[in-house]
Amino acid sequence: xxxxxxxxxxxxxxxxxxxxxxxxxxxxxxxxxxxxxxxxxxxxxxxxxxxxxxxxxxxxxxxxxxxxxxxxxxxxxxxxxxxxxxxxxxxxxxxxxxxxxxxxxxxxxxxxxxxxxxxxxxxxxxxxxxxxxxxxxxxxxxxxxxxxxxxxxxxxxxxxxxxxxxxxxxxxxxxxxxxxxxxxxxxxxxxxxxxxxxxxxxxxxxxxxxxxxxxxxxxxxxxxxxxxxxxxxx
Ligand SMILES: O=C(O)CCC(=O)C(=O)O
Ligand SMILES: [Fe+2]
Numbered sequence: 001x002x003x004x005x006x007x008x009x010x011x012x013x014x015x016x017x018x019x020x021x022x023x024x025x026x027x028x029x030x031x032x033x034x035x036x037x038x039x040x041x042x043x044x045x046x047x048x049x050x051x052x053x054x055x056x057x058x059x060x061x062x063x064x065x066x067x068x069x070x071x072x073x074x075x076x077x078x079x080x081x082x083x084x085x086x087x088x089x090x091x092x093x094x095x096x097x098x099x100x101x102x103x104x105x106x107x108x109x110x111x112x113x114x115x116x117x118x119x120x121x122x123x124x125x126x127x128x129x130x131x132x133x134x135x136x137x138x139x140x141x142x143x144x145x146x147x148x149x150x151x152x153x154x155x156x157x158x159x160x161x162x163x164x165x166x167x168x169x170x171x172x173x174x175x176x177x178x179x180x181x182x183x184x185x186x187x188x189x190x191x192x193x194x195x196x197x198x199x200x201x202x203x204x205x206x207x208x209x210x211x212x213x214x215x216x217x218x219x220x221x222x223x224x225x226x227x228x229x230x231x232x233x234x
Contacts, residue, residue, distance in 0.1 A: 010089060011169070018195035019137070019158055021172040025196045029167035030082075030127060039129050041078040042102055042214055055109045055184055062099035062221070065119040069225035072098060083218050086125050091169055092220040095121060101217045105133065105182065107210040113138045113152065113181030121220040122175045126168045131213035134188045135160045135168070138179040155179075159194045161202055164213070186210055 016023040042059065050057050061079055063070040075083060083097035116124055138155040157178065162168055187209045190202055197203060
């Protein structure tokens with residue numbers, strides 16, 4: 001790799017050109033063996049590590065991000081291998097990922113449209129395990145104000161087919177401005193609004209039943225506090 005901090009050189013060919021800046025979609029980023037291993041590790045975590053939300057459950061690794069700074073916890077080796085690999089691609093502008101959120105979605109589950117917010121470097125990278133999903137993107141409300149009330153449908157702009165074993169990177173406006181969400185459905189019928197089909201082998205009109213999907217969302221939290229400062233030690 002010529003320049004580990006330059007995301008453009010290695011990843012340019014993975015940019016989804018049909019979307020606003022910037023989405024990178026990398027199919028088969030990990031092998032099936034790695035996928036199995038990562039799933040095994042996720043399901044080895046003790047039960048209290050899971051937080052049940054409506055529509056999904058999650059594990060938080062690396063510390064709890066908050067506006068005052070994240071009290072960091074060392075990532076386990078099985079996650080470090082991947083946070084280091086993705087950081088080496090230059091996804092976080094030379095910084096190292098220090099936070100991983102594991103989300104588990106059963107068929108029929110999803111996540112409401114949202115933005116990931118200012119606590120993170122404006123990049124999120126996601127490894128998908130176990131099942132595909134379809135990620136939908138929406139214009140922010142502020143950009144679409146008018147006399148007519150704006151519905152989710154009128155703010156919708158496009159979708160991505162996110163396959164198991166893939167890596168997805170969202171940056172720039174696609175991170176900062178547009179909302180992303182996953183519909184709580186048990187199968188996806190691919191429409192022409194799924195803009196990355198050419199790199200997936202799937203086609204408009206295909207019906208893809210979902211199974212349980214585990215996503216690893218890997219981020220860099222710039223603002224951290226050291227434990228010994230909190231404890232009043234110098
Ligand atoms: O599961 C995913 O791919 C999306 C998760 C997500 O948007 C989040 O955790 O903020
Ligand atoms: Fe998100």
